[in-house]
Amino acid sequence: MKSATQLYIVPTPIGNLEDITLRALRTLKEVDFILAEDTRTSGNLLKHYGIEKKLVPHHLFNEHKTIESILERLRDGATCALVSDAGTPAISDPGYLLVRSCIQAGVRVECLPGPTAFVPALVNSGIASDHFVFEGFLPHKKGRHTRLTALANEEKTMIFYESPHRLVKALTQFTEYFGEDRLACVSRELTKIYEENVRGTLKELIACYANKKVKGEIVIVVAGKD
Numbered sequence: 001m002k003s004a005t006q007l008y009i010v011p012t013p014i015g016n017l018e019d020i021t022l023r024a025l026r027t028l029k030e031v032d033f034i035l036a037e038d039t040r041t042s043g044n045l046l047k048h049y050g051i052e053k054k055l056v057p058h059h060l061f062n063e064h065k066t067i068e069s070i071l072e073r074l075r076d077g078a079t080c081a082l083v084s085d086a087g088t089p090a091i092s093d094p095g096y097l098l099v100r101s102c103i104q105a106g107v108r109v110e111c112l113p114g115p116t117a118f119v120p121a122l123v124n125s126g127i128a129s130d131h132f133v134f135e136g137f138l139p140h141k142k143g144r145h146t147r148l149t150a151l152a153n154e155e156k157t158m159i160f161y162e163s164p165h166r167l168v169k170a171l172t173q174f175t176e177y178f179g180e181d182r183l184a185c186v187s188r189e190l191t192k193i194y195e196e197n198v199r200g201t202l203k204e205l206i207a208c209y210a211n212k213k214v215k216g217e218i219v220i221v222v223a224g225k226d
């Protein structure tokens with residue numbers, strides 16, 4: 001028999017508030033408490049769905065310290081949900097450490113399926129989606145060259161998260177490792193009113209964004225090596 005879940009990982013919308021599942025809403029209503037990356041952001045989200053629930057801060061800066069007390073409550077039989085500011089927790093967001101600790105402590109964990117930015121970006125790109133590597137955010141300085149060198153011969157489609165003000169710099173850097181004719185796609189503001197998916201070679205994408213003030217959230221999908 002399936003033992004009762006104590007920690008639910010609950011994905012939340014990445015822009016469009018309609019993108020939350022019925023199960024996510026029910027879970028958020030039913031758990032004893034909700035761990036949130038930013039209690040204000042998640043508080044606004046819960047208010048939108050008419051959910052009143054105690055929010056406990058759980059972020060990169062306190063997750064190591066709070067894990068023991070969370071585990072204690074879960075071992076005592078409490079149930080909780082983990083949410084991040086947007087998308088799926090543990091995907092370029094806090095969550096991995098808590099999931100791993102719960103598994104080690106024998107606490108049952110369940111991740112609900114739901115919004116995440118990289119899946120629509122990959123599918124919208126029109127670039128091969130049968131095999132891919134998710135890179136998330138590349139390191140800014142130390143380790144960036146090493147990571148990109150390791151990816152230079154990658155044959156699978158590559159997915160990167162990037163901030164808007166570093167977009168052109170990242171695309172330019174990619175040409176050094178992947179060549180300027182490599183196909184790519186920039187997905188900006190997915191699920192929001194001004195969603196945009198621009199497809200082309202890295203050279204074409206640089207030309208498209210070079211003289212623009214780029215705003216919003218961005219995923220870059222790059223084809224693997226032929």
Ligand code: SAM
Nearest residue numbers: 014087088091092116117161162189190217218
């Ligand atoms: N947990 C999230 C997920 O499941 O995708 C990712 C959180 S990470 C801190 C935030 C990054 O995700 C952004 O900088 C951007 O690269 C990407 N992202 C999130 N929402 C997005 C959106 N609506 N459109 C494009 N990219 C998005």
